[in-house]
Each structure stands twice: as C-alpha cells, then as structure tokens.
Amino acid sequence: xxxxxxxxxxxxxxxxxxxxxxxxxxxxxxxxxxxxxxxxxxxxxxxxxxxxxxxxxxxxxxxxxxxxxxxxxxxxxxxxxxxxxxxxxxxxxxxxxxxxxxxxxxxxxxxxxxxxxxxxxxxxxxxxxxxxxxxxxxxxxxxxxxxxxxxxxxxxxxxxxxxxxxxxxxxxxxxxxxxxxxxxxxxxxxxxxxxxxxxxxxxxxxxxxxxxxxxxxxxxxxxxxxxxxxxxxxxxxxxxxxxxxxxxxxxxxxxxxxxxxxxxxxxxxxxxxxxxxxxxxxxxxxxxxxxxxxxxxxxxxxxxxxxxxxxxxxxxxxxxxxxxxxxxxxxxxxxxxxxxxxxxxxxxxxxxxxxxxxxxxxxxxxxxxxxxxxxxxxxxxxxxxxxxxxxxxxxxxxxxxxxxxxxxxxxxxxxxxxxxxxxxxxxxxxxxxxxxxxxxxxxxxxxxxxxxxxxxxxxxxxxxxxxxxxxxxxxxxxxxxxxxxxxxxxxxxxxxxxx
Numbered sequence: 001x002x003x004x005x006x007x008x009x010x011x012x013x014x015x016x017x018x019x020x021x022x023x024x025x026x027x028x029x030x031x032x033x034x035x036x037x038x039x040x041x042x043x044x045x046x047x048x049x050x051x052x053x054x055x056x057x058x059x060x061x062x063x064x065x066x067x068x069x070x071x072x073x074x075x076x077x078x079x080x081x082x083x084x085x086x087x088x089x090x091x092x093x094x095x096x097x098x099x100x101x102x103x104x105x106x107x108x109x110x111x112x113x114x115x116x117x118x119x120x121x122x123x124x125x126x127x128x129x130x131x132x133x134x135x136x137x138x139x140x141x142x143x144x145x146x147x148x149x150x151x152x153x154x155x156x157x158x159x160x161x162x163x164x165x166x167x168x169x170x171x172x173x174x175x176x177x178x179x180x181x182x183x184x185x186x187x188x189x190x191x192x193x194x195x196x197x198x199x200x201x202x203x204x205x206x207x208x209x210x211x212x213x214x215x216x217x218x219x220x221x222x223x224x225x226x227x228x229x230x231x232x233x234x235x236x237x238x239x240x241x242x243x244x245x246x247x248x249x250x251x252x253x254x255x256x257x258x259x260x261x262x263x264x265x266x267x268x269x270x271x272x273x274x275x276x277x278x279x280x281x282x283x284x285x286x287x288x289x290x291x292x293x294x295x296x297x298x299x300x301x302x303x304x305x306x307x308x309x310x311x312x313x314x315x316x317x318x319x320x321x322x323x324x325x326x327x328x329x330x331x332x333x334x335x336x337x338x339x340x341x342x343x344x345x346x347x348x349x350x351x352x353x354x355x356x357x358x359x360x361x362x363x364x365x366x367x368x369x370x371x372x373x374x375x376x377x378x379x380x381x382x383x384x385x386x387x388x389x390x391x392x393x394x395x396x397x398x399x400x401x402x403x404x405x406x407x408x409x410x411x412x413x414x415x416x417x418x419x420x421x422x423x424x425x426x427x428x429x430x431x432x433x434x435x436x437x438x439x440x441x442x443x444x445x446x447x448x449x450x451x452x453x454x455x456x457x458x459x460x461x462x463x464x465x466x467x468x469x470x471x472x473x474x475x476x477x478x479x480x481x482x483x484x485x486x487x488x489x490x491x492x493x494x495x496x497x498x499x
Contacts, residue, residue, distance in 0.1 A: 001064070003028040003193050004049075004162060009058035011044050011217075013397060015389055018044040019055070020217040028161075031184055031194045031207045033225065036214035036237055037429040038401030039387055042197055043085075045214070046164050049195075050082040051075035062162075079161030083151050083168050085197075085400065085427050086340050089139055096121040096135035099154045124157055128183060131176055132290075144171045144337050145289055145455075152180070163187060164195040167400075169203055170427040171337070173289030173455055174490075181206050199429050200456070201230050213237055238431045245430060246462040247438045250445075253281035253465055257314065258418050258449030259300070259332075264308040266292075266299035270473040272308060277418070277449050282440055284464030285453040286489040292473035293453050294337065297422050300451070301325050301334040312418070326357070326414050333416035335407050335424045339400075343407040346396035350388050351377050353395050353406050358413045380409035385435065401432040408439070419443065419450045425459065437463050457486040469493050 005025040011018045019041045026032040036042050047053040049060070051069030060067040062078055069075040075082075089098045096117050105116040121135040133149055142150070148171045155163060165184070169177045184194050184207045198204055204211065208225040213236045221228075221236045234242050259277040264270075270292035277283045285293055299306040302319040310317050312330060319325050325332040336342035344353055354377050355362060362372045377391050384405040388398065395403060404424065411419065421440070425433045440463060444450055454460050460467050466480040469492035477492035479485075 002026060002061075004060070004062055004067075006045075006060045007058060009045065009048065009055050009060070011041075011048065011053065011055050016397070017217050019048075019058075022058070022214060022217060023219045024212055025222075026193055026195065026210070026212075028193050029188055029191050030209040031188045031196050033196045033198070033204045033208035033211035034214070035197070035204065035211055035233065037399075037431055039399035040214040040237070040429075041217040042214055043166065043399070044217075046082055046084075046166055046195070046197070049075065049080055049162075049164060050084075051080075076158055076160075080164070081155045081158050081160035081162070082164040083155045083166060085167035085170060087144075087147050087151055089147050089150055089154075091140040093139055094135065095133055095137045095139060095142075095150055095153075098139055098150050099124070099157050101154075103157075120157075124153060128153075128156060129179065131179055143290060143294060145173060145176060148172060149176065160192065162193045162195065164197075166197045167199070167427040169198060169200065171423070171455065174457065175288070177203070199427065199433070201233070201430075204233075205230075215239055234430055237429070242430065242434060245434050245437070247434075247441045249441065249463070249465070251281075251465055252445045252447075253278045254447075257311065259451070260309075260311040261300075262309040264296075264299065264306060264310055265473075266295040266304045266306045268473075270295035270299065272473070273468075273470070273475050275468055275475060275478070277451055279417075279447050279449050280444050281466070282444050282450045282452055282464045284460040284467035284484075285451060285470065286457065286460050286467050287470035287476070287493040289455065291470045291493070293470055294422070295473070296470070297334065297336075297420050297451070297453065301332055301420055326416060329415050329417050331414065331416040332418040332420060333411040333414045334420040335404075335411055335422060337422045337426070339403055339407055339426075340396075343410075344395050344403055347394065349392045349394055350381070350386065350398070350406055351391040354380055354391075354409050354413060357410060361413070376413060380413060383412075384409050384439075401428045404428055404432070404436075408436070417448050419448055421450060421452045423453055423455055425454065425456070457489055460484075460489065461486055 002025045007023050009019050009022045022041060034042050048055050051072045051074050099121055100117055105113040107113050118135055125133055130149060130153060169180055187194050196207060211223055211225050213221040256279040257276050258279050262274045263272045265272045298304040302321040302325045340346060355373055362369050386405045387402050425436055440450055452464055461484055466478055467484050467489060468475055469477045469489055471493055479488055
C-alpha cells in the first residue's frame, strides 16, 4: 500500500503552468527518486507536499487519509519534512541554534535550556554520524556544504516519517555525498519514505528503489529503478535523446598567460598557490572540499584579502574588490557557488539581473538607452535559451537551471575574458549541464580563459584541459592529458606521494 499518493495536481503562477495533472505514489520503506529537468515541476510538487504552496486542483493522501497542509508546520505535524536545495538557515545563529530553532527545550523559567540543546545536538550528530559539524559553530563561518549538512540535521531532528531531499548532495564533496547516500538507505530500512531528487544518475542508481519522472509539469513515467536504463530515463526527462553529455574536448590553449599567480594566498585555508591559466584553456580545480578552492576563487575576484603576486594578461594586477576585477575585456568575472545568495537579486527581474552590473554599456552621458538594453537582454536570453515568459519575470520564479543561466548571462555581458566558474552545474539538470559544458568549450575556443571548480570529479575529467589539485591550500599536483582521471585526482588530494 502506498504511504503517499497524489492525483491530478495542478498549479499555475499567472500564465506559467508549473504542474499539469501530475501524479505520484510512493511506499514506506523505500527511496523514491523524483526526476526531471529544471522547470519540470519537481520543486512545485515538493513545496505543495511541504505546505509552502497549495495546489489549484488535485488530491493528496497520506497513510490513506486526506492530506491538505496549510503551512510547513502542518506538514511537519503529519511527518513530512523537506530539505530544500535553497537553504533556509539563519546566519546569525550557531549550528545548534539553527537545528532547534523555534523548538528549543526550555527551563522551568521558560528560558532556553542551553545544556539540553547541546546534549540533544551532540546526540543527533553522533546518531547519524554527521561529518565536520560542531554544535557551537557560527553558521556564517561555514561553507555552503557545511550549511547543507545543518539543513539535513535540522530535518532529521524532527524525526520525519517522510523525508524529502531536494538536491541535497549538490553542494557536498564526495565523502559527504557517500555519507548521505548511506544514510538515505538506512532511513528507508527503518521504514521511512525518502523522496530523493538529484540530477546525478550515479546517485539515483546507488539509492533508489523506484522513480517517477516529471516533464513540463506532468508525470510522464514511473519505473522500478532496476528495470529502466539511464538512456531511457534521460530521454523521458528531456523529451529527446541526448547524444552526449560532454562535448568533444579539442584544446584551444595558447602560450599567452591570462592569469599568473605566485605564492598567491588568502587566509589560513589558502597559504599559497602558484599556477598559470592560459588563453583558450579550461583549467580544472580539484581536491577535497575545504582545501582552499573557495578562497582561491574569492581571492582572484577580489572578495577576500590576498597576498602574493598576480598577473592578468601579462600585467601585474592588484584586485582588492569585484569592481577592480570587472574592467571589461581584460577583467575577471565570477559564477559564485551560491547562486541565490551571491549571484542573483531574487526580487528583481531577469532584465535587471542581467544588466544592472553593466549599465554603462547601455548608457550615453548618463542616459539609459532602453532599446540597447532590450537588445542585450534578448541576445542573452536567446543565446543561453533562458526559459522566461518575459524579461520582466522575477528571478525567484525561475527554475534553478534558468537562474544559473541568468548568472552566466550577467557574467558574459561584462565582456571579461577570464571566467571563474565555481561549481556552475550544481543542482542543474542533465540537459542544461550539456549546454553549459558546450558553452565552456565554445568560449575557450574564442580565447576566454576559464578556471573551473566542480564537486563532481567526472566533470573535471571530461571538461578540463588540465586539473590543478589542491591539498591544504597548496598545489598538490597538476594533471594533464592521459594523467587526468578520477583516481589520479583523489590520490593527489589525499596522499603526499601523489605530488
């Protein structure tokens, strides 16, 4: 018998159809994968399950009875807890403060029982074997991956009957991902239902018992996971056959050095790296998470203080802020790791997000040229195939993949030819990934220099010309040609002899 079933679910946002007569059913004791492209309706469906949205039509039953949550508290009361891809943690609180927010144990005087919070937090982290978290850590000091772990801990603290994981592995490194996949199977074996959303097919294969596929807001297929091929899944997701995920890698690197760094450092996690990035090259950055990758990208873009030497297109450069980095064709542009928190102004329109940072390109004597702005916006929307009803659509209404495309468009409009791409396919569907990888190779062929970090080693192996592996904030190895493999990257990241 199904623990959770939905029939005829529909939801519109103005003229946008998010769900159209969708159905879903899942049983207790299984991991059920929910798959589909960005914009397929997955996020809308789980927001309905979580009480964030109400459907326009359709019914949901939970444990054989009607289920109509009016808010997230009502969903939690019925045992449904969601870990959303976009984090909801509170930066000014500690790890334990976030986990027990609004549910803090109290003393007889109604003050917060701090010792009891610490005890419960330590017991929770120990019970599930959480990596790399301490109850007293300030959230604002944590990496995106560590904040994702806090979201998972917060959900598990509520003892959910149904746990929804929305791209929960997308910001995690390999070790933390393996931990979460094992935990997912453990929860199912305990009799809970886990609804698992991921764009990484290897993860789906590792944990899913059954799967449901959405496309265009409708349910197009449901399968036992073992009874369907990867190729069929991808075809049903995108409505066409995907010829290849990774483009042919043809080197376009020249001898000209776009970025040169010597003893380049930023804080304790990046004590010093020396490397070169060439015109026309995609240089991958690998290594275990937290070994200086984020500090390297932030330092190069001027977000963090740095020391050491840096050249940009052969000229000594001192970049103390993003304003210093964004200086036209000779400059540097960044796709950040947290697209909603760092890359977009969610309350602004697609047009505003694309053009606000390059307003001078569309102005003459301080007067904005609306036709010029409209032409540039249309150029980027068409080039990147951003799915919008109008450029005036608000950014927070877009799917994750289309939000990422807007960030790419904003970056390309700066005309900077050094591009820093920090995990640019995080939480992006397979079709959009293919488009991003092809665009990277096309840009490299046009003379752009690309520094590319990915938490997915397969992406580094198949897209980068060379891979620079960081260990404890230093270059442990630089791999090229036949040397580049997942095994070689991991060995360089973990063992001294690999250097």
